Amino acid sequence: MGKDESKNLVKEPDLSYGNYTYADYLTWDMEEMVELIKGKVFKKAAAAPKRIHQWLTGNLHTEMNLFLKGKKCQAYIAPFDVRLPVNSKKDDKIPTVVQPDICVVCDMDKLDDRGCIGAPDLVVEVLSPGNKQVELQHKYEVYEESGVKEYWLVDPEGQIVLIYTLIRGKYQSTRIMTIGDTAKSSVIEGFELDLEEFFAEIK
Template sequence: MSFMINRKSVSEIFTYGDYCQWSDGERWELIHGTAYAMTAPSRIHQKVVLELGRQISNFLQGKPCEPYIAPFDVRLPQKNEVDEEINTVVQPDISVICDPQKLDDKGCRGAPDWIIEILSPSTAFKDMDTKRTLYESHGVREYWLIHPIELWGMVYLLNNEGFYGVPHMFQLENETKVSIFPELQINWQFLS
């Protein structure tokens, strides 16, 4: 983050307008104005993203929902501020958006319906705590966390009150049903 300290004092909040000025060679996320550097993912991380993306994309062919894999900007405005003033932009590993009005050339503006994050040692806490709270507050209907090394997953579902209940835990074996798409079952055999 040293290049950012030269641009602004540490106490200032960054916005999407700032983010768009940063080097394309570096990947960042902003959460409530705080910048988080993104590290290069591991091979197993990329294998899981690619395979899940393939299964989801195949299922959604001809349906109104669209899947996207990182890098793909998801802007999460607090109210109706213009893009340049948004202080939260994330790059989930996989995002599924069912409202075409949220999609534009920059990515997605508003909450995806389904987000999947593949856990890495450097991002696990952020994904399990900070992003879970963020996605809950913005109304992401289904949030999956996948641990590709220990072979487990965790699913959070948004309840009628707008909160995530107790997560459902599962092993990455056989198949796992997707709550918002009951006909879709993710097959984990590619990990064996």
């Protein structure tokens, strides 16, 4: 980064302002991770995610990567910027930039050096005590509106998984799945996750 660029970095955006764009996001120089949802800044938890969050996220990403080897889709793990345009793909017109724990992209034209522009085919969010409201409300809405075909919510504390599938523009959910169930993806055809094995090593 050149001297001219570094002078323009902003240490702390105004959290009460609700009209930021991806262009603004690129100017922020913050120690903690932030996401931008419909123009409003949401800080990620100041502390690192809990060990179990990282353990489960890493394990699920590994399972997906192994399954997708040689296939057209690719799985990415946070931090990885997903830009969700509304009417324009220009940086100063994009109101939402999120960092899902895991996302799967099957349209390679959506990938560039900065991440993904447009809705991934599948998104996974592993819940943490500090981020449940964001995942359950704000991200649910923006993923649905943006056309994310499948949205997995994983709750390490409750050892449950809930899958939302986009049908005619609206999410429909599975029943709550837990140990003894097998979570199956309709977007990554053939991918299954044995929840007893998945949650077995939580201690």
